[in-house]
Amino acid sequence: MVERVIRAERDGLVRPRFPQGKYGKVVREPMMKYLITTTVALIAGFVGGLLGARAPRSGDPGTKEVIRARSFEVVNEVGQVISYWGVDEGDNLVLTFGSRGPSKGGALHGRPPLDLKNRENQLTALGLQGNDMPMLKMSGADGKTRVRLLLSYDGKPTLSMEDETGPRVSLGIEQSDTPGPNDHDWTLVFGPERARIGMFAEKIKGQWYYRGGLLVNRDAMKYPNEQP
Numbered sequence: 001m002v003e004r005v006i007r008a009e010r011d012g013l014v015r016p017r018f019p020q021g022k023y024g025k026v027v028r029e030p031m032m033k034y035l036i037t038t039t040v041a042l043i044a045g046f047v048g049g050l051l052g053a054r055a056p057r058s059g060d061p062g063t064k065e066v067i068r069a070r071s072f073e074v075v076n077e078v079g080q081v082i083s084y085w086g087v088d089e090g091d092n093l094v095l096t097f098g099s100r101g102p103s104k105g106g107a108l109h110g111r112p113p114l115d116l117k118n119r120e121n122q123l124t125a126l127g128l129q130g131n132d133m134p135m136l137k138m139s140g141a142d143g144k145t146r147v148r149l150l151l152s153y154d155g156k157p158t159l160s161m162e163d164e165t166g167p168r169v170s171l172g173i174e175q176s177d178t179p180g181p182n183d184h185d186w187t188l189v190f191g192p193e194r195a196r197i198g199m200f201a202e203k204i205k206g207q208w209y210y211r212g213g214l215l216v217n218r219d220a221m222k223y224p225n226e227q228p
Helices: 002-010 031-054
Strands: 071-073 079-086 091-099 123-127 134-138 143-153 159-161 168-171 186-190 195-204 207-216
Touching: none
Parallel strands: none
Antiparallel strands: 071 079, 079 091, 091 123, 123 134, 134 143, 143 159, 159 168, 168 186, 186 195, 195 207
């Protein structure tokens, strides 16, 4: 009976139940090897799924969500510090950026990065002043301040803009010689004192009143960088 089946398989009358060897002999894969391979694969899949389900996720209690440090630094491709987050020499808590050194692009291409704890070397700085008041400062390629946004002790802002010669525009609260909560004058000033517009506070019989004001200085003034 077995010989008939084998002969029929060889003659193509029925589909072989097992793979045949070179000379038509039936080749049977060891059943034990197949069972072991299948069992190992199933166990590996089960263990992998179990570990994946138990692995800590971002919202799990075991995940470290807080990193504590005194400061952080970002370096360029040659290891020079180009950004700093920490307390600078002026006791300001800042996120600051400086020259990128040999990196391509930018107005300061090729200038070596300087110590960003020194405020003079900070091209952009955002953070808190030493008195815990918020601040933003941006400087030009020459290192001089171009934009400065500050908040007073009383929470009133001042925005100033400058060029290479000094202050040009100021917008916000105008503080008195003794800054305090009674400073209520808000102005837009074009310097040096060429024009001023704003509203000015006046206290009459215990009540504060505002008056609008406009000042224009029509006297010609030579621009500081203009040649005579």
